[in-house]
Amino acid sequence: MSTRSFVSLTLVILLNTCVSAQAIGDDLSTSESEHVSRQLPLGELGRVIELGREIVENTKDHPLSKAYVGNSLNCTSCHLDAGTHPEAASFLGVAAAYPAWSPREQRVITLQDRALNCFMRSENGIRPPVGSEVAIAITAYITWLSTDQPIRMNPDKPLGPNHVRPLKDSVGDIDRGKPLYEDYCASCHGDDGLGSDDGPPVWGDKSYNDGAGLIRVPKLASWLKVAMPLDNASLSPQEALDIAAYINSHDRPKFNLQEHLPTDNQAGVFNGEAKE
Structure with a gap:
């Protein structure tokens, strides 16, 4: 075999190998994205993430959150399977979309803002203080469910990559x-x-x-x-x-923003331990 033929054959083999490797990589990437294996971090962070899951599942009754809830709903009433349902208001990957522009608030909001605003509207309750234990726990849990997802902050709406897609039709009877x-x-x-x-x-x-x-x-x-x-x-x-x-043709509570905001001294809390 001539030197030129040998080099050409080698290049073909290398090219095929790279293509095959890329295909395998794509398959693994798809598989991993569909079946993400998450383990709780060790120590206090893992405890807080688990606490967040407990609050999401038992929002109206949990000792940390029940004071801020004004109805009989839990977060998981809408975010099915504690937010792990892939389609029904999924939490999967949502943390990667924040900070995001919010047309309703007319400003850029954080993930914590978005979660706490749900207490005022979907939970018909009072917005928990920013930085409070309940706020940190819920957002820690949601962020953990976004492990290894690429950050793609949303400049249009505060929605994550798995948000519920609108229906083509919009009129009901x-x-x-x-x-x-x-x-x-x-x-x-x-x-x-x-x-x-x-x-x-x-x-x-x-x-x-x-x-x-x-x-x-x-x-x-x-x-x-x-x-x-x-x-x-x-x-x-x-x-x-x-x-x-x-x-939605039936009666339900009326929303008045001022009735759902925390008092000024509870708008935010310092949740650290001061050290000199």
């Missing part, structure tokens, strides 16, 4: 929604919408107020489409829209 609610939802959320042991209230004094994001029919419908019925999400887009229209 209340009259069509009523029998659909009775068929698909009432067994868990009650005929009166006030909840049961199997599901939280979807209207009334103990549900989200009219300042929450889910008060918008298209937003609620897009969530219903990927989340309900629980463990068997099977609604068509139109069914989701009709049910959302029916649910």
